Amino acid sequence: MSTAIAKKKIPLLDLAGIHAPLREEILAEIARVVDSQKFIMGDDVKQLERLVAQYTGTRFAVGCASGSDALLLALLAAGVRPQDRVLTTPYSFFATAGAISRVGAVPVFVDIEPATYNIDAENARRYLERDPAIKAVIPVHLFGACADMDPILEAARLQGCAVIEDGAQSIGAEYKGRKAQSMGGIGCISFFPSKNLGAFGDGGMLTTNDEGLARKLAALREHGSLKKYFHEWVGINSRLDTIQAAVLKVKFRYLDEWTAGRQRNADRYRLLLDGASIPLTLPKAASWQTRHVYNQFVVRCPDRDGLKAWLKENDVGTEIYYPLSLHLQPCFKELGYVEGDFPESEKASRETLALPVHSALSIEDIEYVCDLIRQFAGNSVQAAL
Numbered sequence: 001m002s003t004a005i006a007k008k009k010i011p012l013l014d015l016a017g018i019h020a021p022l023r024e025e026i027l028a029e030i031a032r033v034v035d036s037q038k039f040i041m042g043d044d045v046k047q048l049e050r051l052v053a054q055y056t057g058t059r060f061a062v063g064c065a066s067g068s069d070a071l072l073l074a075l076l077a078a079g080v081r082p083q084d085r086v087l088t089t090p091y092s093f094f095a096t097a098g099a100i101s102r103v104g105a106v107p108v109f110v111d112i113e114p115a116t117y118n119i120d121a122e123n124a125r126r127y128l129e130r131d132p133a134i135k136a137v138i139p140v141h142l143f144g145a146c147a148d149m150d151p152i153l154e155a156a157r158l159q160g161c162a163v164i165e166d167g168a169q170s171i172g173a174e175y176k177g178r179k180a181q182s183m184g185g186i187g188c189i190s191f192f193p194s195k196n197l198g199a200f201g202d203g204g205m206l207t208t209n210d211e212g213l214a215r216k217l218a219a220l221r222e223h224g225s226l227k228k229y230f231h232e233w234v235g236i237n238s239r240l241d242t243i244q245a246a247v248l249k250v251k252f253r254y255l256d257e258w259t260a261g262r263q264r265n266a267d268r269y270r271l272l273l274d275g276a277s278i279p280l281t282l283p284k285a286a287s288w289q290t291r292h293v294y295n296q297f298v299v300r301c302p303d304r305d306g307l308k309a310w311l312k313e314n315d316v317g318t319e320i321y322y323p324l325s326l327h328l329q330p331c332f333k334e335l336g337y338v339e340g341d342f343p344e345s346e347k348a349s350r351e352t353l354a355l356p357v358h359s360a361l362s363i364e365d366i367e368y369v370c371d372l373i374r375q376f377a378g379n380s381v382q383a384a385l
């Protein structure tokens with residue numbers, strides 16, 4: 001049946017392949033910062049802030065130490081206080097809900113939409129209309145594609161609650177032609193190495209069109225001070241290192257090229273797997289997701305664990321984002337959620353698998369992964385007979 005294929009090793013993410021061509025350029029930039037000794041808030045931070053503001057179509061960008069801190073700073077700047085309720089999705093990286101708890105507020109979840117894995121916006125809208133005590137809402141643009149923002153923005157405006165976009169995975173994504181991180185009051189970006197624009201360590205950024213918020217965010221990342229040793233607010237220490245900003249400035253120039261590579265690879269998966277009689281649901285961009293940047297290419301498979309094990313056996317890296325919904329995390333037990341509260345999120349956590357999609361993959365690599373998936377499907381059919 002299936003012809004034997006030569007073995008290859010395909011990691012989920014190949015940072016070496018992505019960084020190799022830039023090695024000299026980046027090392028020269030790092031050496032420049034080292035020689036300047038301006039490790040904290042050097043010029044590169046401001047320059048990167050300007051580039052990202054421009055790229056996201058916002059007026060202001062504020063660097064910080066991580067995407068997680070960006071969320072925390074955004075909540076602080078939005079005036080979220082202990083006991084306030086903040087609406088978000090149960091299907092995200094932990095930081096989304098963790099930041100809410102960290103400021104003493106209470107995460108409130110609404111389930112996701114099964115096709116996009118993003119928060120069900122109509123549900124979120126209804127929830128916001130019902131519960132005027134919600135102080136902020138954090139839609140997450142998961143896997144590189146935007147949540148359905150209009151119903152959320154509209155309801156939040158009517159209720160006077162803040163909208164904070166968790167765009168950690170979605171730099172460059174667009175919603176009905178509008179840029180991610182430009183639609184809510186504050187946008188949050190992560191430069192964790194596995195994100196589409198990754199630093200050589202941790203890093204993050206906030207975006208906003210509001211000058212007052214920009215000022216407050218810039219102060220909050222330096223212990224709430226606008227003037228050294230005078231503190232308007234109680235903030236935290238969360239600056240973006242100059243070295244990371246210098247690295248990111250180089251990598252930023254390649255971001256659109258890498259995104260195009262991810263999109264090309266996603267298209268290739270579709271071409272090779274769509275319509276094949278295999279039990280696999282491919283990601284499909286919703287009509288409003290006008291630019292999907294594929295931080296992850298996530299498929300759904302009833303025998304997800306079997307597929308993962310089979311690909312691992314064949315040296316293809318995959319990952320489960322995320323194996324346990326946020327409402328079921330042990331640390332949120334006190335919130336009182338139980339299994340069955342968010343069935344779509346729980347189902348996604350059992351069925352989804354991220355396949356390699358990064359820009360350093362060749363056509364042959366994608367073909368190879370698709371061949372393995374077809375073999376897996378064939379083996380499963382045989383096993384069932």
Ligand SMILES: *Cc1c(COP(=O)(O)O)cnc(C)c1O
Binds near residue numbers: 067092096169191202
């Ligand atoms: C990565 C990520 C974060 C946190 O970013 P860090 O830079 O790792 O702190 C927050 N939210 C989502 C959805 C993420 O994927």
